[in-house]
Amino acid sequence: MKKRKLLTTLLALAVAAGALTACSGGDKTPDTSSEAAGGTSQTSSAEQSENKPSGEIPTLVWYQIGEAPANLADGVAAMNEYTADKIGVKVELKFLDWGVWSDKVKTIVSTGEPYDMMFTNSDFYAAHVNMGALMDITDLLDAEAPALKSFIPEDVWKGVKIKDRIYSVPTYKDSSQRQYWVWDKEMVDKYSIDYENIVTLADLDPVLRQIKEGEGKSFYPFILDKNGVNGQFMYFDSNVRYDDETATVQEVLEREEMVNFFRQIHAWYKDGIINPDAPTTTELPKVRTCFSAQGFPGANVTWSANMGKEVVSQPWSPAVYTTGTILGSVNAISSNSKYPAEALKYLELANTDPTLRNMLAYGVEDVNFKVLENKTIEKLNDAWTAPAYSQATFFTMYPVSPNPPDQWTLVQKQNEEAVPSILLGFTFDRTPVEAELTALDAVGAKYNAELYTGAKDPDLIIPQYLADKKAAGSEKILAEYQKQINEFLGK
DSSP: OOTTSSOOOOTTTTTSSOOGGGTOOOOOOOOOSTTTTTTOOHHHHHHHHHTSOTTOOOEEEEEEESOOOTTHHHHHHHHHHHHHHHHSOEEEEEEEOTTTHHHHHHHHHHHTOOOSEEEEOTTTHHHHHHTTOBOOOHHHHHHHOHHHHHHSOHHHHHHHEETTEEOSEEOOSSOSBOEEEEEEHHHHHHTTOOGGGOOSHHHHHHHHHHHHHHHOTTOOSSOOOTTOSTTTTTTEETTEETTOTTOOOOOGGGSHHHHHHHHHHHHHHHTTSSOTTGGGOOSOOSOOSEEEEEOOTTTHHHHHHHHTSOEEEEEOSOOEEOHHHHTTSEEEEBTTOSOHHHHHHHHHHHHHOHHHHHHHHHOSBTTTEEEOTTSOEEEOOSOOOOOGGGTSOSTTSOOBTTSOTTHHHHHHHHHHHOEEOTTTTOOOOOGGGHHHHHHHHHHHHHHHHHHHTTOSOHHHHHHHHHHHHHHHTHHHHHHHHHHHHHHHHTO
């Protein structure tokens, strides 16, 4: 997210979860009839699985995202030796590089290319269920993978349900979203910043001004790229506040809280607290005084490593579960797989067995990594490039040293404390407003960078933005959101 950085993106809103103002992302609500499932039911697929020749060890094709590790063959051989003995299954890992993943996935699914498992996310998940490309594993979970079913919390399963059916295994990890202010500790010490009591922009304002005054005209204490503040739409899910029990859809840019947010950002831009090239900046510098990031307890180690300097941090939002945060990474079984039961058992083992989980994440033991006495990982080289976030849970995977041994325990605790969005499990069907959403994307490209970075006065640009959004069909889109949300909630 991006791709190999620790932090993922906004809800759509913050994680691209569907805030209309943040590009109005959404996915198709699928037809879950047997016809939509391509005529391949769980039962018939399971029968296929049972009918394999006696003694055969099936090899499952698993598509993953990212760069293929340099020693992929050796890593797969080690995994297969382990899993063939453990569950009678082998795997063939196929990697689709970052730049081609989207197009390749479309081609694989549309042509019916044989495979067994595939990493996917909110970009394709619902649409591919709608096409009948992904297997309904709801009942198969109870029959073949009860340990997996019980391991992943119900709220996380709820996030992948479509019409109350399950078509994928979520990668249970930092599945809730929580935003943090992350600080360069050197600057915190220099200016005696009480960072633990800074939550709101109002709290942040005098501190950033103090640093600006102390460091001089050419120093920018709050550097942004064109996307603005990470998590700026944190509190909105499909144009509804995550905690609004009335589930009322409202144009996010008409909400006073967001207008005030952008007023503050604009004041910082005018006063030289934000870098003047923010609207055109696409890559952030390694070292920043203060920034917002999606994170979790223990993430300071990673942030410090990324910056090359010690950091401290403090959350500024609650932890929230949304459909968007959960659908950021899932693994689905092809509706045409000959071995659905085996595929599900493999995903169960990948999620519940530390030995396999560490191999998937880190490669060949004693070649790519070694396990330390405290059950953390020492990486011996960077040859194994497979992204761990796309594979399975973090909570059976050992942390990389010098992260503390309890790193994932702390993340899991944050998940347990997370508040589910009122719309958890809701997936927007774009089909009725596809043309309007496309038009809205063009409007966003015109205004977003200057609004999000504070380059333009929100009291001037937001009315213009809203007028252009309405001309593009935003009112129709909002009405469609409300209609589908009401149906989802049974109103």
